[in-house]
Amino acid sequence: MEGVWVFIGADSVIFAILFLSFMQDRLKNPAVFEASRHTLNMHLGGIDTLILLTSSWSVALAVQAMKRDEIDREPRLLFGGALTGLMFVVSKSFEYFQKFSHGLNPGTNPFFMWYFTLTGIHLLHVIAGTSLLTYLWVRSRRGTYDHLHKSVPESVASYWHLVDLLWVVLFPLLYLMRTA
Amino acid sequence: MSVLRERVTWVWLALIGLTCATTWGLSKDLFSPVVAVVGNFLIAAVKVRYVMLDFMELRQAPLPVRAAFEAWPWVVAAIILGFWFATPAII
Numbered sequence: 385m386e387g388v389w390v391f392i393g394a395d396s397v398i399f400a401i402l403f404l405s406f407m408q409d410r411l412k413n414p415a416v417f418e419a420s421r422h423t424l425n426m427h428l429g430g431i432d433t434l435i436l437l438t439s440s441w442s443v444a445l446a447v448q449a450m451k452r453d454e455i456d457r458e459p460r461l462l463f464g465g466a467l468t469g470l471m472f473v474v475s476k477s478f479e480y481f482q483k484f485s486h487g488l489n490p491g492t493n494p495f496f497m498w499y500f501t502l503t504g505i506h507l508l509h510v511i512a513g514t515s516l517l518t519y520l521w522v523r524s525r526r527g528t529y530d531h532l533h534k535s536v537p538e539s540v541a542s543y544w545h546l547v548d549l550l551w552v553v554l555f556p557l558l559y560l561m562r563t564a
Numbered sequence: 565m566s567v568l569r570e571r572v573t574w575v576w577l578a579l580i581g582l583t584c585a586t587t588w589g590l591s592k593d594l595f596s597p598v599v600a601v602v603g604n605f606l607i608a609a610v611k612v613r614y615v616m617l618d619f620m621e622l623r624q625a626p627l628p629v630r631a632a633f634e635a636w637p638w639v640v641a642a643i644i645l646g647f648w649f650a651t652p653a654i655i
Binding site for chain 2: 389393396400403404407408410411414415418426427429430433434437438440441443444445447448541542545546548549552553555556557560561562563564
């Protein structure tokens with residue numbers, strides 16, 4: 385488990401540096417950032433947040449079920465986590481499609497460079513996490529995990545919660561931050 | 565065990581409520597930009613803290629580890645808000 389926590393800590397620091405760099409660029413040109421922010425769909429961003437929080441909850445419940453050897457509950461809770469992860473990927477793909485179809489891409493201006501970079505790196509995390517949760521779901525159907533065999537699902541769950549909390553900061557940073 | 569008896573369920577409901585309040589309440593023009601932005605990031609820091617403590621189970625972690633992780637949302641919020649206040653207003 386220690387290795388996972390080192391990874392989570394390092395990833396958190398990297399994202400904090402990215403947030404700082406975003407704010408530095410915003411400082412130089414607040415008008416462009418504000419105008420570009422208005423083109424984002426705040427409602428979709430809010431729904432994405434609700435999806436990831438629900439996904440984290442489902443995975444947290446799955447870990448609790450493993451600790452109590454409630455093996456029958458694990459597959460549906462892990463499936464819930466993987467399915468909501470997939471929903472986030474579909475939602476973000478729809479959002480990217482909308483942006484590209486309106487001629488907005490990473491080269492449009494500094495805001496969109498940051499928007500695609502930050503959400504793109506985060507989306508890669510979501511795809512990796514959804515794949516790992518799908519693997520856990522398949523294994524859990526065979527009764528693999530219980531209170532003695534839970535280090536792998538616990539590690540994946542901690543990573544998945546990291547993905548969730550990064551979005552909790554990314555969402556207001558990109559979608560909600562009005563100018564003074 | 566019923567999910568309603570799980571602490572994580574109540575934490576999840578609170579996180580959902582806070583998300584709805586910031587996305588569809590605090591971000592409306594009804595509130596000044598300072599109130600909206602400071603409120604959004606302080607609430608985001610609180611949400612991250614509870615994801616760490618209850619979903620990641622950091623509540624049971626050794627104190628130095630817990631302190632290091634718990635510092636992260638507040639440091640991030642301070643950086644973002646510091647830059648936000650330093651950014652000139654659009655005229």
